Amino acid sequence: MAYSIQNRLITQTIEAVKALYDASLPETQVTLQETRKEFEGHITIVVFPVTRFSKKSPEQTAEEIGTWLRENVQEIAAFNVIKGFLNISLSDSYWIDLVNTQLIDPAFGTFPANGKRLMVEYSSPNTNKPLHLGHIRNNLLGYSVAEILKAYGYDVVKANLVNDRGIHICKSMLAWLKFGHGETPSSSGLKGDHLVGKYYVIFDKAYKQEIDALKVEGQTEEEAKKNAPLIKEAQLMLQKWEAADEDVINLWKTMNGWVYDGFEKTYKQLGVDFDKFYYESNTYLLGKDIIIEGLESGVFFRKEDNSVWIDLTDEGLDQKLVLRADGTSVYITQDLGTAQLKYDEFQMDESIYVVGNEQDYHFKVLFLILKKLGKSWAEGMFHLSYGMVDLPSGKMKSREGTVVDADDLMNEMIETAKARTEELGKTEGLSEEEKALLYDTIGMGALKYFLLKVDPKKRLLFDPAESVDFQGHTGPFIQYTHARIKSVLRKADFEISHASAIPASLSSYEQDLVQGLSSYPQVLEASAKEFSPAQLANYAYEIAKLYNKFYHEETILKAEDADVKTFRLHLSAVAAKIIAESMRLLGIQVPERM
Template identity: 70%
Template sequence: MDFITQAAVKAVKELFDTDITPADINLQETRKEFEGQVTIVTFPFTRFSKKSPEQTGQVIGEYLEQNLAEVSSFNVIKGFLNISLSSTYWLEAFNTQILKDDFAVAKPNGQKVMVEYSSPNTNKPLHLGHVRNNLLGFSVAEILKADGYEVIKANLVNDRGIHICKSMLAWQKFGDGETPESAGIKGDHLVGKYYVIFDKEYKKQIEQLTETGQTEDEAKKNAPLIKEAQQMLQQWEAGNEEVINLWKTMNGWVYAGFDATYNSLGVDFDKYYYESDTYLLGKDIVDEGLASGVFFRKPDGSVWIDLTADGLDEKLVLRADGTSVYITQDMGTAQLKYDDFGMDQSIYVVGNEQDYHFKVLFLILDKLGKSWAKGLYHLSYGMVDLPSGKMKSREGTVVDADDLIAEMNMTAKTTTEALGKTDGFSDADKIALYHMIGMGALKYFLLKVEPKKRLLFDPNESIDFQGHTGPFIQYTHARIRSVLTRAGLDFGSKTDTTDLDPFERDLILILSKLPENISMAARDHNPAIIANYVYEVAKAYNKFYHEKSILQAEDETQKKFRLQLSSATANVLKKGMCLLGIDVPERM
């Protein structure tokens, strides 16, 4: 509200003969318990007004009321000048901004950003941790797009290494030719099954060796299974045709499984990177760092960087035998991504257990003089916990994403049917609705909390049509669509009403805040800002809906306006939920 800021600057000049800048005006949203929509903090002005904060607010308020047509009234509470804006102002904002098709559609800002998320391993299915990762990454990407960024959604797949060979070896030894088709299960679950089998058989061998007198550490190294897995990895790296073909086959099973899960979650990617293509990258960067003196070589031939002056420690960047470590690969992949897309920002969506790793990676790239290193950002997030005893996985350790999705769909079905919200739906429509509600509940629950916070996810709590939940917002949208359908008329693209009551004004006020909430969420990489905003919109509409008659309004002008207001609210709810990756139903 620049016009208020500018008018306040002018008021201070004329009333107190003092020059200030717009930055000196502290403009806030008026607290709910007071009348008004905009508040100016007057305490800073007392040093030159030579009046109390209340008197200062009073004279500034009188000036604004006399000189700004948009100001209808004001009140002063201590050092806070609360300003009420006129119905004319809010109706103008409604007509010229909120009702427009391009409302909250930002113009391209010329900035390009990559958001890397998911990053699964191809030896097991996606799990609950991956769910938060995928939903967070997808939502941040959509929010950045809405704020005018060009966005590339990337997925770096960990498709090689000893853990992949463990699944391959176990299938070779114990699989008897089993395939996803013959087993009747998804490919990622089949491969995960053999990863678990490897672990069980490996533990048996360790136990047998310890019984012969070996220490546990010795047994872990000497167990025949682990030696065979290590040999298989060496064969893979040497390009052994048989091993490579098995690797391609089993990874193909996993990718088909992942695609089905991604489809159920409603997430997608523009670019895939594979560790099998990138694991040798980074060695040129190590040579670069040695030549510039950023890295140093120890007597055993290993290469390090000393970060003690930065409050960290010494970090290995290349082993003595010349093989890469994770940081080597990550340096090379970061360079590859920049070479591919030349983005201004690169966001890594990775759990908070990797906070130190990314601090080191970004610092190293900066010390190497990479111009793009300043644009690297680690979007760190906390773990997701489940109530004790809820939704155990097949292995009793982590919850598979597919199991979670199935559980959410079933919970949505039970809750929705109990409330009688599917009357008149075909069986196919019911299935689609249960999935929409189940996924809406899951996504909203995980995204309404700031990413850095650890959270406890309870499926039953997330599906509540009256609480701070996705289904409450979905139901509000369906309610509005029902009102508009029943109206059955063309209510125009511009309102002719001249006055607003507080419920209508409050609803317009909160609708007008969608663009600023998108910008804040993009700036902070925080979908919770959007999630909590759309909840406030839904609450404001339900207050309006219960207090004001829409279809039985006093006259046709008022009826058309309230229908326009309802339609605009539905559009804002849909846009906001879409930024969270959540669909909203037309009816419920």
């Protein structure tokens, strides 16, 4: 619904209460909502708060306000009352004018720059293994939130903090040295991240064998885990890395280089990008100055063993270690330092961390510590927490038997899209190159839409086959609708102009479509403010449904009246534009033909 009519109805409802009951109704008590589909109308005004002024029943109050509004607001064509709900029907002329003055304007749905900078940090992979299904949800959420915020007027920095050091990467490096025989991505034909991940798995298997052997010799499981020769070698390698041992550093750079090449291919296929990369190897020593600062200000305290802590019990949390007794960092230490580094570099007003919900506690502690340290910018920090993604059992086998590999899943989605598209006969007249692009567009669209249409906080069950249904609540359904609209516009050889036509009247299907399209700016604003691509995803689906109803019930190309035909073509062009833009902000392409 366009902002102007909403604001006008709020103002006029307040005027009605003043005129009818000589009372001042606070604007916060005027509630507007779209009329429920089972009732006639476009906008519903909730009148229950007015009964304390009218001293009448909700029904009578609604009738009186409706009559007053009908007489004073020319856009209102009719109204009806259901209990305490006043359902307003707007005139055809209102909807026609809305299309001609707002919807066909190229600037419709765009927001000016708001002068604020915001950082969205997402992906944050480890360099010891390839990306998996959980990373896909993370990347899609981060990318889409960043794009939505850009569309809403923010200057957005997309950041990726890569976990490229530590015992995990040393395990892969050690296993490659012991069992790799010089294998490389080129010699093996494996993507670099898959090759390094292979040796992480090999390390784990060999490590478990050593643990079992030590347990047979009489050691407890805990003792065996500490005493196994492999883990001791990996720990020694980490120490050498921290001491800048030349051989270890060179191997680390080589194997991380393989992983980055692999990640780049995955990111490209996934359609995500970054403006700034941070590396834990450069940030893991940060934060120690902040610890000193906090000790001096009394935010932190030192225990007898020389370790440094913060007491958060008054906030319902616990005591948190921020520096070990030997002076080495813990995760929170480097996160404090990295947060300061990012702010010093970009001076952002807000900072969004896209990280799974298993880290909820960590971010509560991190943000609270920064606030206690007096960092004014900590108020703008937000943890976009999301739930895990599950697959129906047996739907897909992972390479390692434990997690679903991102590359495998994307390739399976494209194959599934190919099978479903050919089965439905939607490839007629396309070249092999065009078919390949279409399968990729549909497969990736299905994957992205299915993961983004669900509220980020919810855990979700992803069914690859269900996601490629051309008739369901899916990406391909929306993509097919866009292709259908483009086909109509091609047949009419139509391009949107700055002036549409004025038909004598509109059908309910046309009114519903105009109303849905006019809501785009509000949906985009809500998606941005709540960091929720799900709102925009579900909106795109609703527009696709509204257009298909309109398409099936109304004649477009063969409309006898020229003004009706022109108006309906403009309506179709606006629908295609808004579907395409909504899907673009989700990172999803829409085909011109199918």
